[in-house]
Amino acid sequence: MLYTMENEALTVTANTLGGELWDVCVKGNPPVPCLWDGTPEIWPRRAPVCFPWCGVVEDGWFEEGDIRFPAGTHGFVRDLEHTLVEQSSHRLCFRLDWPGDKCRWPWSFSFETVHTLEDCRLVTTCTAVNRSDRPMPVQLGFHPGFRCPLDPARPLTDYAVRFQLQEAPDGTDLYPLRPELFDLGSLCFQALRSSWVRLEERETGRYLQVELEGAPYLLLWSQPGIPGFLCIEPWTGYPGPGHDLSARPGVILLAPGAQYSRTIALTVCL
Template identity: 60%
Template structure:
């Protein structure tokens, strides 16, 4: 089911499936998020939890193999709307299923603050054992977001000179993602933004506090660019606790991360 909220600057649509952002439009009706064309990439802005990335060899718990796909569980499950107002939506998921040994509760809050869309995800470990967790955002920004433009008319601007080559600008070009993902670790920039070269219009994602930030699209830049702040990263082996950035969450404790998207339109 789809739910909407808006203020003077932004209009947002959220799906109960995964509590996923489905659409974000500016006051001038600029569409900011990828439209999830299934033949290209069938998502808008999923959340990755309780792990980020692929588990290509599967993993095991207590010596037993556990089925696992890409980017965790929560993006594929139905969440329940538990709070709604003109500028705030809160969803809840309680999971105690066969594909993850630790029961957990997961809440997602989307809130509008002027030209900012703030998404906060909070997990609670409902099991009697420590639970390994990673959390990441996988927001697909529409590129181009101005009709009639091309992806080559855009760049990724860093707050500080931390793009490849120690500069503050990464130009976008169709071959950029032929080798898949650009992974950036240990950034000190508070934000990265997808920016229109000649106008300065931009979609800014705040990434402060995240040890990993990924840039991803498909070869040819077919209409989107993902800027992905992750708390953890992929790693070798079948033990999730060995993956970089994994946190062992004690029973009854919470793990929370926030993403802020600013529309500079």
């Protein structure tokens, strides 16, 4: 089920499926959509959250307590129905309660996703609480897909990804987009000293800015040719070899009763 909130600048829709952002539009005549539209034959998602792990797991399974569990890509909270627990003109809060089982994930946890509007800024905070009686390995990643080109009348080569880097001469670094950029898959940046990343329209200076909040990993991803979207993905962890989730790069062992939160913020300047 879809729920909408809005202010003077933006209209935002989110889905109970995964608590996922579904639409972000700049108000105007006509409105300007920012998120990818989930075209099924290209990429059917829009802005999923990756939890309890990010990326793939070797051979598609992990082991816990001598039991093998199947493991798809990017965890499974994105594939489950969440419950809307709070709604206002500027805030949507979704919650998932996972009891733990012997088929998918043996730990019990709760997971809340809160979307908040602040003028031209959209803030999403995800919070996991370990409800089981033993440490739970977790990674958390955001996977928003943005329309690219933002203006369908402009060529892809008019767009670039700009990083805020203090050591660069002008304080930023520009990464031009090319159709062949993702022919070999995603690009991963580790220990990137940047507090934000922008998808920028080079001629006009218009942009979508993603605040990273110290994420140790940043991925850029699209399909070969960049067929209408670009994903900017801050992750807390990354895939690694083997079947022990607690040994993956960047993993957090969340103690019983403890909580773990991460935030992504989108600023729209269009």
